[in-house]
Amino acid sequence: MPCTRLNVPRVQQIDDDSCGPACAQMILLALHLVRDGSDDVQRALGKEIQQSTKSAKVETTERCAKPPALEWATHPVGLQRTLNAHIKPKATEVIPSAEEDTAAGHALRSVKRGIAAAALVSDATHWIVVFGCEHSTRRELPTLELNGDPVTHILVRDPALSGFPVRMTLDEWTAGLYRVKCGKFNQKCIVVGAR
């Protein structure tokens, strides 16, 4: 049933704004590059993301065609730079996609390369971690051929659900993934992972 699955420990976000740091923590924990799943490590990663965002000089508030403005709690560039600071330079990239299926392909390619991917969902207010996929034959389901694997489900960890694994159909992935509505990534789905 599994097409690819990384061993990613679960982490719960410590507050409403900490999904990005919690995702970074899960991705780095899987690579044994941070100490543990503690709140202290998550707070430290949160600070690193903010500093990385600041040094990248990216806008954390982006005006859209109509209000409200887009407020990034965790900017994709800050998240990517923080991951790379721990893994290695250029290990991950911010990968924008025009289609949800393409974004799934990018996320799962990163997983195949051994790095779980972060994906932007829910109106740019939430990050989740993609750590694998499954292929179910129990009933007829929408299926994608991604990186050589038939895929019916994406496996994610949602730090708002205490990081417990969630198996979602491709329809749910499409419904959950968010297309940014303004700014640098306008009309794109965002994945941060290895290309």
Next chain:
Amino acid sequence: MIANPEEAQAEAVAEAKELAADGFWRVAYSGAAPTLSVPVKNLTPGGHNYFIVDFQKGGRSTGRMVVNSKTGVVDLATGIELEAEELPKFIAPTDVRTHLTPDVLLNDGKKVHIPSDEPTSVDVVWQHCRESQSMLLPFYWVHWTNSGLFLRLDGQFFDHLTPTDGTPPRVA
């Protein structure tokens, strides 16, 4: 099309059987039985209604699924990975009243005094919102004649929902 909680539960059980055969999901679903199947009205524009089915063993919630009422497909499944673990609390519809104490502490720290009379209705709802970013965490929307509250499935109270789909905040 899934018409009632029993049908949703039957689909969830079939899915659980498949998952229990996979080592990754075995801890969550092997030997677990469905204990609750609750219909949820999806208030997200264009969203589909669904059923949420909770699986337990030894009195602990070990697995949980979202069954799409339109397609009959299990769209989401989650579960524990270690035997000692337990999923976040699932307040049963029959237990909602026990959570309605005279003074209720909201998630944002505010305290509200609730009416002493019985609620006029209790609906199970979900919407893409900041207060819940997953269909696995819907709300009991408790109404009184002149007021209301949202009780999230895990026990957190809110006086409004902040949709992330561009629609105005939904006040309880």
